[in-house]
Amino acid sequence: MKVTQIQVEFEKRVNDGDYGSDRVQLRLSADVDEGEDADELVSALLHQVRQRVTLDLRNSVTLAVRRRMNPKPRLCDECKQILSDDDDYEHEACGQVRRERERVAAEERQARYAAEAEERRARYAAEQAAHAQSDDDDDVPDGHSDDDDEPM
Numbered sequence: 316m317k318v319t320q321i322q323v324e325f326e327k328r329v330n331d332g333d334y335g336s337d338r339v340q341l342r343l344s345a346d347v348d349e350g351e352d353a354d355e356l357v358s359a360l361l362h363q364v365r366q367r368v369t370l371d372l373r374n375s376v377t378l379a380v381r382r383r384m385n386p387k388p389r390l391c392d393e394c395k396q397i398l399s400d401d402d403d404y405e406h407e408a409c410g411q412v413r414r415e416r417e418r419v420a421a422e423e424r425q426a427r428y429a430a431e432a433e434e435r436r437a438r439y440a441a442e443q444a445a446h447a448q449s450d451d452d453d454d455v456p457d458g459h460s461d462d463d464d465e466p467m
Contacts, residue, residue, distance in 0.1 A: 325364040
């Protein structure tokens with residue numbers, strides 16, 4: 316069988332989130348010349364129709380439809396570059412950099428906590444020694460009693 320004419324039709328409907336939607340429908344047809352590959356012509360027409368329908372919806376008069384058709388690019392949390400569809404929140408290399416930075420920060424924090432704890436122990440020991448020294452100084456010398464100052 317010889318194909319002499321091809322028709323492609325494409326329709327896309329985008330919800331506006333307010334009980335409405337925008338719909339674009341486009342139909343193209345082409346005559347197949349002698350020696351042309353019909354499959355390649357179908358692919359080319361479908362590609363052309365999809366691009367046109369998408370372009371029309373991206374330029375919709377409805378703001379919600381425009382936002383849905385022109386989504387903000389997903390950015391890496393670490394380097395702020397555009398993510399591919401395979402990446403979650405950051406590039407793999409950026410994740411390694413972040414984990415290393417967090418590991419170093421945790422080690423620094425642990426070292427700081429240990430130093431502060433040692434400083435508190437030393438201060439406590441010094442306070443205890445000073446308190447013990449003051450208790451020794453408050454002792455009454457031999458031969459005197461605490462009651463000597465008070466009248467009898």
